Amino acid sequence: MKNLVAGIDVDGIQTTFALVDEFGKIYAKGSFPTSDHKEFKNYVARIKEEIMALSGMLDIPHDISAIGIGAPNSNYYTGDIENAANLIWKGRLPLAQQLSAMFGNKPVVVTNDANAAAIGEMIYGGAKGMKHFAVVTLGTGLGSGIVVGGNVLYGHDGFAGELGHIKIVKENGRPCGCGRKGCLECYASSKGLRRTAVELLEGKNESTRLKNIPIEELTSKDIAFAAKAGDPVAKKAFEITGEYLGEALANLIALISPEAIFLSGGVANAKELILTPTKRAMEKNVMPLWKGKVKLTLSSLEYENAPILGAAALAIKEIQKKNTTVARRKIF
C-alpha cells in the first residue's frame, strides 16, 4: 500500500490538486475554476469529489494519509481562510475543518502559499536537512515562509512571515494593497517590477523595445523577455528590483540568521536577471558577520508544480509532527 498525500493549491482563479508521495512524485493531478461555486460549502464538496475521482483513477493500491492546502490568507492554527481579498467568499472560512469532516477526520492543514513553498523546499527541494532558512515568493505580491528550527514560523496568530510588508521606503513610498506606503512588495514583485519599468520609461528617452508596448499592457513577463534580449531599460528595472530586495534580505538575515534564502515565483523565474542584483545588494548591506555566508539561490522546485508540491509537503510535515510524541519529566 502506497502512502500518498493530497496537495491543493487555491488561488482566486484556479484550484489545483494532486496526489503526491514523500519524494515529490506526482501520481495524478487536476484543477477546476475556484469561482465555479457561489457557496463555500459546495466548493469544499467539489474538492472532495475531485480528489476522490483522482484517487479512483489511480491503478496502484494507495492510501491518502493527509491533505495539505496552500490558500491565500489562511491560518495554520485555526485551519480557516480569513478575509481573503481575492476569493469570492467573505469572512472566515473553515476550510480545514469542513474538508477533514468530509474525509472521515483525516488530517487537513492549511497555510498560505509562501509557507507552503517553504515546506515544499524543505521536504522536496534545496532546503532538505536545513533547520533555518527562508523562501521568498516573488509573484504578484511578495510572500515569505520563514523556517526556524525546522518549523515554519507562524507566530502568535498564524500570520508571521510578512516580509512583503516590511516598510523599505520612508518618504513618498508607493501605495501598497495593505493600505500603507513603501512596503517591500510594492518594489520587489511582478507588480513592483512593472511599476519600476514604467517609471524608467517615463523618465527617459533611452532606446528601449518596451516603448513598443502600450504601458497599460506591459507585464513583468514582457520586461523579463526584453531584459533577456539585452534591453537596457528592462535590465535596469530588474537591477532596481534586486537592489530593494537584497537590502531587505540583509535585514532579514540580521534577525533570523538563516543558512539559505530561496527565491521562487514568477519574478524568480527570470533567474539570473533577478538573482544577481539581489545577491549583490544583499552582500553589500549585510552585517560583516554574515558576509559570504548566507546562500542566496533559486528554488529548486519546478516552477509549474511548486504550489501543489508545497501543499503536499505541508501534509507530510504534519504527519511527521503527529508521529513525534513528547514526554516530559519536570524538575523545575
Next chain:
Amino acid sequence: MKNLVAGIDVDGIQTTFALVDEFGKIYAKGSFPTSDHKEFKNYVARIKEEIMALSGMLDIPHDISAIGIGAPNSNYYTGDIENAANLIWKGRLPLAQQLSAMFGNKPVVVTNDANAAAIGEMIYGGAKGMKHFAVVTLGTGLGSGIVVGGNVLYGHDGFAGELGHIKIVKENGRPCGCGRKGCLECYASSKGLRRTAVELLEGKNESTRLKNIPIEELTSKDIAFAAKAGDPVAKKAFEITGEYLGEALANLIALISPEAIFLSGGVANAKELILTPTKRAMEKNVMPLWKGKVKLTLSSLEYENAPILGAAALAIKEIQKKNTTVARRKIF
C-alpha cells in the same frame, strides 16, 4: 534539598553572579572585575571559586543543577565567546566547556545578554506562558532576544536576533560600530539618544538645561533627567528615539508576529519617556492586521538584577529542555 542554578552576567567591566531558584529568588550574589585576570583560564577558575564560595556561605542544603551565562558575542551552540570587542581576551573563548569541566560536567550554557533577557522574561517576568515574543535591550547598543514557539531564535549559526543592525536610515546614516551606516542601534540606544540630543542642541537656540552640560560629558541619564523635568529638547530626543524604534518594531512584527514586545535596559529605565513615542510609531507603522494587537511594554524584571536573572533563567530553560525526551515514529 533545594534546586538552584547559578546565573552569571559577564561584561567588559564587571562579572556578576548569583544563586537563584526557579521563582527568581536570589539566595546569594557577588561580583568581581572582569579584567582582574590577564589569562582567560584564570578568569574561568575565578568564576568557579567565587560560585563555590557563595554556595559555601549558604546555610540551606542545596544543589546547583546548572549554570547559565550571559556574555557578549557568545554562541549558544558552541558555548564559546567569539571575538568580543569589549573583553580583554581575543579570539574564540571556550567558556561553557571549560567551566563545565571544572564543575564535574554540570550543564553550562552561554548566550548573549539580549537572549538571556528574553529567557529571563519568559521564566520570571511578563512573558510567562508566552510562546512568541521579543525583548529589546536598549543599553549602550541595541540587542534583541526573539522567542519563537517557546525557544530563543538562535538561527543557523547562533547569532540571530540582531535587531540593532537592521538598517533603518539609507542615506547619510550614522556610522555604526559594525562598520556600516544607518543601523537601528545608532538611533535607538543610549549612544543613539545622546547623538540625537547633541544634534538637536547643535541645530537650535531653544532654551534647554542640557546646554549647561559640556557636550562631551552629556550622558543619556542627563537627558532622561532633563526630560523628566520637562526640558523640551530632552523630551524631543526621546520622541525621535522612540520614532525610529517604533518603526523598526512594526517591521519586526510583520516578520515574527509576536504576542508582546518588552523593552529593557538603561534607556527603557526612562519608562514612559521612551515607551509612549515608541508605541505611537509602532502603531502608526504596523500592518492593519496587527494594529492594537501586539502588546508593547516595559520588562517586568527589576533593572538591577535583570542580567543575572536572565542568565539563571537560561540555566533553568536548559534543564527543562534536557528533561524533554523526544520519541519519533517514522512513516514518511
